[in-house]
Amino acid sequence: MLLRIDHVGIACHDLEEKIRLFQELFELEVVAREVNEEQGVKEAMLRVAGDSYIQLLEPLSPDSPVGRFLARRGEGVHHVAFGVGDVSDAMGRIAEKGVRLLDEQPRHGSMGSSIAFLHPKDVGGMLTELVQAAKRK
Ligand code: V0V
Numbered sequence: 001m002l003l004r005i006d007h008v009g010i011a012c013h014d015l016e017e018k019i020r021l022f023q024e025l026f027e028l029e030v031v032a033r034e035v036n037e038e039q040g041v042k043e044a045m046l047r048v049a050g051d052s053y054i055q056l057l058e059p060l061s062p063d064s065p066v067g068r069f070l071a072r073r074g075e076g077v078h079h080v081a082f083g084v085g086d087v088s089d090a091m092g093r094i095a096e097k098g099v100r101l102l103d104e105q106p107r108h109g110s111m112g113s114s115i116a117f118l119h120p121k122d123v124g125g126m127l128t129e130l131v132q133a134a135k136r137k
């Protein structure tokens with residue numbers, strides 16, 4: 001069902017500062033940036049290799065998933081995202097196993113992807129995202 005680790009999402013207070021840190025430490029390049037109002041984040045994707053990325057996330061407000069996470073736990077790993085071929089199919093198969101889906105429908109994600117989240121309490125404490133990449137043109 002899973003094709004790869006698509007990205008690891010890192011919550012931070014200052015996106016520009018953390019972009020500089022990851023560029024400097026690991027010589028990564030920013031390949032996309034986006035403000036995603038629905039998810040309450042400003043984010044940047046830094047390519048590690050192939051289709052795997054570090055996603056840096058700054059909250060748009062304290063009352064958002066990443067804002068609440070920062071207040072409670074501070075900066076650090078926020079979620080792990082797995083690449084799947086068909087996100088709706090994967091959501092159905094995982095929900096059948098009793099895992100709570102945080103999204104009823106796939107939503108818009110970074111770089112034109114379709115995404116859905118699984119409840120961390122049902123995945124060993126790991127907030128999990130499923131990602132169907134946009135079709136290449
Ligand atoms: C909360 N919990 C976490 C967690 N956030 N555990 C692991 N990792 C996290 N990131 C724990 C929390 O400590 C509680 O445990 C429990 O889950 C329930 O939390 P809650 O009180 O309901 O906290 P909320 O209201 O902040 O909601 C948490 C969830 C929320 C996960 C339900 O953050 C959510 O819906 N997230 C999905 C959307 C999202 O995260 N978007 C931002 C990334 P205790 O204390 O009860 O033990 S956007 C993105 O990745 C994009 C756009 C992309 O990839 O393209």
Ligand code: CO
Binds near residue numbers: 079129
């Ligand atoms: Co993500």
